[in-house]
Amino acid sequence: MSDATMDATSRPRAAASDLYRAVWRWHFYAGLLVLPFLITLSLTGAAYLFRDEIDAIVHADIKRVAVQEGETLRPEQLVASALTSVPGRAVKYTDPPAADLSAEVTVASDSGQRMAVYVNPYEGNVLGARPDRSTVMWTVRYLHSLRYFGPVARGIIEIVGGWTILLVGTGIFLWWPRGQQGGVVSVRGQPRRRIFWRDTHAVPGIFVGSFIVFLAITGLPWSQVWGGKVNEWANGSNFGYPSGVRVDVPMSGQKLTDQAQTSWSLEQAQIPETTPPAPEATPIGLDAAVARLEGLGLHPGYAVVLPSSPTGVYSGSVYPDDLSQQRVVHLDQYDGKPLVDMSYADYGPGGRWLEFGINTHMGQQFGLANQILLLAVCAGTILLAVSAALMWWKRRPSRSLGVPPMPQDPRVFRGLLAILIVGGILFPLTGASLLVMLALDMGLRRLRKPSLA
Template sequence: MSFQALDRQAPNSRAGASDLYRAVWRWHFYAGLLVLPFMITLAVTGALYLFDDQIDRIVHSDVKRVAVQPDRPLGAEQMVAAALTFQPGTAVKFTDPPAPDASAEVTVVAASGTRMAVNVDPYDGHVLGARPDQSTLMWTVRHLHSLRLFGPVARGIIEIVGGWSILLVGTGIYLWWPRQQVGGVVSVRGTPRRRVFWRDLHAVTGLAVGGFIVFLAITGMPWSNIWGGKVNEWANGSNFGYPSGVRVEVPMSGQKLHDTAPTAWSLEQAQIPESAPSTAAPIGLDAAVATFERLGLHPGFAVSLPTSATGVYSGSVYPDDLRRQRVVHLDQYSGEALVDMSYADYGPAGRWLEFGINTHMGQQFGLANKLLFLAVCAGIVLLAVSAAVMWWKRRPSGAMGVPPMPADPRVFRGLVAILLIGGILFPLTGLSLIVMLALDWLARRVTTRPRMA
C-alpha cells in the first residue's frame, strides 16, 4: 500500500472516531437529561434509608423506645389486648420487640378498614401511641425511593431510570477513555470558574462511582413493575412460590405472603398454607410465639394472626444477616410447622437476588456497607450537579446545547442498534428509547427545515 493511500485513510479513520464520539456524546446527553433528576431523588432517599432503623428510633423514640425493666416482658396476648383496648378493631399482626429497649407493635385493622400500628411497652402493657401502619418517617422515605407513594404507573419509572443509568455509565466510560490528553483522567484541572474543572470533576467522579451505579441499577430492578414482576415469577419458580425441597404437601390458601406483611422479595409470591380442620381450640398467640422462639427465629419477628378457621400463625423475620431470614407457618390448632423456610432454602437465583438487594439496602456488610453506599450516593449527587454546571457553561445562548449529530449517519444507526438490544432486556427502557428517538428525529426536522424567505 502506498503512502498516499495511507494518508487518505488516516483522515477517514479520524473522521470515523470523531463521528462515533459525537454519537456517544449525544446519547450520553439524552440519558443524563432523562435520568439525573430521578437519580438525585434516589440518591438522597437511598442515603437516608441506609440508616432507617437508627433514624426511626430517634424520630419516633416516644413510641419506639422503652426503659429496660428487670421484670420479664408480658405475654403477647396481654400486649394485643392492651392494644385493642386503646385501638378497637381486629388484631392481624404482632411484632416481637427486636431489642430489650424496644416496644412491641400490634397491627390492628380498625372498623373503618384502616390498618393501625399500636406500640406497646412490653414490660407493663402501657400503650405508647398509635398511627397508620407504615407511616413512620423511614417508611415514607422508602415509598418515595421506590416511587410506590405515587402508584403503580410511577413505579415503572424505576425500570426506565435503571436501564438508562446503565446506558449513562457505558457511554460515560467511552467519553472518559484517555485519548492522549494530559489531566482529566484521574485528576481535576483548573478552578470552579472554568468549565474544564467541572468536566474533570464529572469524569473522575463518574469513574469512581460508575460501577456502583450499575450495581444499584440492576439490584434496584426487582422493585420495578414489568421487569421485576417477571423476574420475580421466574425466581420463585413453581410449587406455590416455594423452591423445590421445601415442604408444601399441605393445603394452600389463595393468599400470598406479601398480602399479610412485608416480606423478602423472593417470597412475595409464596402462598400461605391452611390449617387442617379441627374441633380442638386454637393454641393461642402466646403458644405460637413460644414455638417461634423455640425454633430460633431472630428477635423482632412478626407474627401474622389467623383471621379464619383455616388460617395459620405466620412467623417471619428479615434481619440484616441474610442467613437469619426465616418464614414459618404454624397450624393454629396443633402448632405443627407446616412450612419452615430460611434463606438457605431459596433457589440459586433467589439467593443471588436477595444478596444483591440486601447489599443495595446497606445491610449485608454492616456499617462499612452503609458508609460506602453513603459515599456513593454523595458521588451521584455530585455527578448530577457537575453535569448541570458543565452544560450551563457550554450551552449556546437560547438553545439546549444538544451535542451534534455525527456526519456519517451509519455510526448513529449502529449505536442505536446496540441500545435497542438493551431495550429488549428492559422493556420499559426500550419503549422510552423509541420515544426519545422519535423526539430527536422531530427536533432535527424542525431545526433543519428551510426558512421561508
C-alpha cells in the same frame, strides 16, 4: 468540544470523533431524563440506609423504651393492651428487635384503618399508634420507588433504572483516556471553567459508576413491570417457595406479601391452610405460637401474622440484616405444628445471589461499612448530577438546549443501536422510552436540517 480529547492524531479522527459525538449525544439525553430522579433516589436512598436509626430518633416517643430487668410481658398481654387503646382485630404481632425497642401490634381497627400500635414490652402500656406503614422511613421508601405517587410514577422509576445503566455505560466511554493531560483521575482548571466541571463529573463518575449500575440492577427487581414479570417467572412455581421446600399441605391462595413484608424471592409465596378443625378445637394462642417459633430459632424482631379464619395459620417471618437468618414458618393454629418452614438456605443459587444483591442495595449486608459506602455513592451521585448540570450550563449556546452535535456519519450509531435494542427487549419499559427518545431525536434533526446545511 474544546476538550483536550480532540487533539490526538488526525488520521482516524473523523470516525472516532463521530462515535464520540454519538455517545455524547445519548449520554446527554439519558442524563436529561434521569438527572432529577437520580437526585431524589440518592437523597431518599441515603436516608433509607439509616432507617432503623432515623426511625428510632424521629419516632423515639413510640419506638424507644427504657430497658428493664427481667422478663418482658407475654405477646398476648401486649396484644390485649394494644386492643384496649385501639379497638379492632389484631392482625400481626412484631417482636421488639432489640431490648430498647417497643413491640408493634398491627390492628385492623374498628374504624376501618390498619393501625400500627406500639407497646412497651416491659410494662404493657401503649406508647402510641399510627396508620400502618406511615413512619418517616416508610414514606421515604415509597418516595424512593415513587410508589407514593401511584403506578405511573412507579413505571417512571423503572425507566430511570434502565436509562441509568445506559448513562453509566456511555459515561465510561466518554471518560476513556484519549491521550489527554489530566481529567482521567485528576481534575483540571478552576470552577469558573467548564473543564473543571467536566473533570469533576468524569473522575468521580468512573469511581461511582459501577456502584450506580449495581444499585440500578439490584433495584430493578422491585420495579413494577420488569420486576413483577421476572418475579412471577422466577418464583411462580411450588406455591411461591424455593423448589426444595416441602409444601405438600393445603394452600390458601393468599399471598404472604399481602399480610406482611417479605423478601423479593417470596413475593409469590402462598400461605398454607390449617386442615378444617374438629368443632371443639381451640387455637393454641399467640403465646404458644411465639414459644414454638422461638423454639424453631427465629431471629428476634420476627413478625407473626395471626390466623384470621378457622383455617388460618400463625405465620412467623423474619428478614434480619443477616441474610442467613431469613425465615418463614407457618404453624397449624390448632396443634402448632410447622406446615411450611423455609429459610435462606432453601433458596436456589440465583435466589441467594439476588437476595444478596438486594440486601447490599439496602445497606444491610456488611453492617456500617455497607451503609457508609452507599452513603458515599449517594453523595457522589448528587455530585455527578450537579457537575453535569453546571458543565451543560457553561457549554450551552444561548437560546438553545445545547444537545451535543450529531455525528457526520450516522452509521456509527449501529453498534450503539444494537446494544440499545438488546437492552430495550430485556427491559421493555426502558426500551419503549428509548424508541420515543429516538423518534424525538430524529424529528428534532429533521426540523433543524435546513438551518444546519
